[in-house]
Structure formats: structure tokens, C-alpha cells
Amino acid sequence: MFSKIKKINFFKKTFSFLIAVVMMLFTVLGTNTYKAEAATTSFGGQLxxxxSQLCDSNGKPIQLKGMSSHGLQWYVNFVNYDSMKFLRDKWGVNxxxxxxxxxEGGYISNPSSQKEKIKKIVQDAIDLNMYVIIDWHILSDNNPNTYKEQAKSFFQEMAEEYGKYSNVIYEICNEPNGGTNWANDIKPYANYIIPAIRAIDPNNIIIVGTSTWSQDVDIAADNPLRYSNIMYTCHFYAGTHTQSLRDKINYAMSKGIAIFVTEWGTSDASGNGGPYLDESQKWVDFMxxxxxxxxxxxxxxxxxxSAALKSGSSTTGGWTDSDLTTSGLFVKKSIGGSNTTSQTSAPTFSLQSGTYDSAQTVTLxxxxxxxxxxxxxxxxTxxxxxxxxxxxxxISKTTTVKAFTTKTGMTDSNITSAVYTISNTDPVKQVSAPTFSYNQEHTIQLKL
Structure with missing residues (x-):
């Protein structure tokens, strides 16, 4: 943001060995550290x-959609196996x-702890068959060359450990800014870091930031890097960046470079203001x-x-729509997430449908x-x-009662109904009268 991984004996011996192997397998599979999941349909293999297109292992264009963490030194607790699995299964995040x-208290001052956080997230993503972007998040340091030796060492270690997995994507400089330019600063930095990664991992995608907080993709397009599987990042915040930045992306792609928006928000560039959902929708449609x-x-x-979750939300997923901010609801819908809001229980009736010979009372x-x-x-209805x-x-006469339940933060219940038939409450009176024969019409009065 801008401000801011013989025979009988032989048979007996063989049988015993097989039992031992099976028992070992059960032991291994029963441990809590085993998390491998079946591949999801949104995982495209080796990218x-x-x-100008990102493609799957078959060469078919693929659009990845997901979430960025905030700074791991502050909000790493929201990025874990359970929350990522929920995002994958319920939102469609890949x-x-x-x-x-x-x-800002990140890698330079705490390399060991930050590295361990990254490694845990990367391994969880691999176990879940999701893609993961390892983001070297420069911001207040402005120029990626400030810590280029640390960056080289870090990405070499990441490539050594995770380069064999097609899940991994390297983002080598988040948002160059403060007068840093493409030709003199960012491109030389990329030419220093990319070969170090490629010597270990020749295939996985590498994303390179651009000048002016990763907005000047048009400048990079006129002087691109000469490596394969390179993408360029463009960042936007809907309250600040509009059509003129989309024009830059159009130009860059027309020149043949591939763009990955590794960070965008529904807010303005500060992370606050808004959310600006109309402009956000234009961006989502454009992408x-x-x-x-x-x-x-x-x-x-x-x-x-720009935060997706309301204060105090669970750190392990399971979020209903009532846990999401306006931005979070919009983004979930934009990714294609399923409805995760719980439904209220339908009301129950104290009296079943039926026929009754007197007035009744129904409790809901x-x-x-x-x-x-x-x-x-x-x-x-x-x-x-x-x-x-x-x-x-x-209920004093034949009546159909229909009802449903509402509750804040939940979807309405289904409608339930009951039909109560009330028979005539007065008994039929029998009238007996003398029998006579008449040869003409007479009027008869009955008194009850």
C-alpha cells in the first residue's frame, strides 16, 4: 500500500513386513502435520x-484472483492453513x-522471524494446491537497490527451498517510489536479482515492480527485461486511480508485456476513504x-x-457476510465466492395443520x-x-398461517405454513314432527 512453504518362512516374513509398512503408513497419515489436499480445478499447474498473457501448464490463459495479506509483522495471524483453505473453498481464491x-519492523530488522512466517505461508499454499506470491515489500525504503544484497540472498533461499514447486511466484520489489525510476534503478535491480533466482529456479513466474508505486507499466513496456516468464505489477486504489491508469495498462499490454495487479484496494491510495465501489467495479470488469x-x-x-474483515473477526476463516466489511463483501463477490452467510431457522408451530371442532391457539x-x-x-406470503x-x-375460523424468521447478519429462513380448518361449532339439531298427508301446499314453522 502507498503510505504506508523356504516359501512359508518367506511368506511369513513378507507378510510381517507388509503389516509393518501398513502400520507405518497409518502412523504417518494420522499425524497432524499431513495436510495434502486434492488438487482444485482452479490450480493450473506450471504457469x-x-x-501479454499469464497461462496455465497447457498454454491456456488463466486469471488468478485472491487476497494479499497486510504486513506480516502486524497481521500474519490472518494468513494460515485454515483461513487459506476457507478462502479457497468458499470464495474461490486460488x-x-x-x-x-x-x-517498518519487517525483514531487515527481523530476518529470521519474517522468513519463518513466509515459509509457513508458502508451505500451506503448496499443501492446499494454491499459488502463493512471495512479496519483497519495499515501501518506505523507496529504492529496491537499498537492500539488494539482502533481497538476493533471500530470493536465493526461497528458490532453493521452493523452486521445485509450481505454486510459487516471486515478487521482487513491491512499490518503488520517491524518485526511483525504471531505467536507472529498477531495471538494474531486476537484472541483478532475476539471474540469481533463475540459476536455481528456471521456470516460476517473477513479477517486477515499476516506478511511482508500481504504476508506470507503460515506461517498463518501452524498455522491457529480456527474460522469460516475467510479469510487471501495476497497483491501484479505486478512489485515486481511474481511467488514465487503465490506459497505461492497455498501452503496456499492446507492447507485449504481461501485467499482474498484485495489489489493489476499493479505498483511496491511503487505504482509507470510500470504499469506491463503482470505480472498483470498473477495475474488476477491466481486469x-x-x-x-x-x-x-x-x-x-x-x-x-480497504480491510476485508471487521474488527475482531476470526483469524482462521469461517467468516459469514456479517464478518466482512463493505470492501470484503465486494471482493468476495468479485472473486466469485459462495454465500457463506448462515440462514436463520424457520419458525415452528405449536399446533399441526388439521381440522378442529373449536377455536384454537397457535404459538410460533x-x-x-x-x-x-x-x-x-x-x-x-x-x-x-x-x-x-x-x-x-x-384461530376461530378456517385459516392459513404463514411465517418466516429474520435475524441481523443472517439470511431469512424459509417460509413455513399451516392450514387450520375449524368445523361448525353449533351441533346439528334433529327435529321430529307428526306425519300428515296433505292434498295441497302448507307452510310449516319449526321452532328450535
Missing amino acids: KVVG VIRAAMYTN ASKNISWTNWALCDKSEA TSSDNDSVIHYTTDGT PTSSSPVYTSPIT
């Missing part, structure tokens, strides 16, 4: 760049970006039309507009505390404008 700041992969800033509960109840029941007694149930309903 490669073809022209890529996670691990934002490891260099300054879809160009097949540009992206990760949204940020998976955290920080008190700012809900198993969800603090819920509200709306109902009708005329057979029409109840809505949120229908009467609110507060006391038992008296």
Missing part, C-alpha cells in the same frame, strides 16, 4: 507467460500474496476483460476501508435468539412488512 515488508490476475489488499481487520417459536418472526393469516409475531394467535 508461464505467453505474450492465489495468496504474502506481503513481507522490508522496513476480467484483459484476463489480468490480481490480489486484493488486504486480508486483515485493520480499521481502514424460533430457535435463534434475537430473531423476529413475521407472519400472515390470510394465506398471502409474508414479507418484512408483515406483522411481527408477539403473542399467540387465536
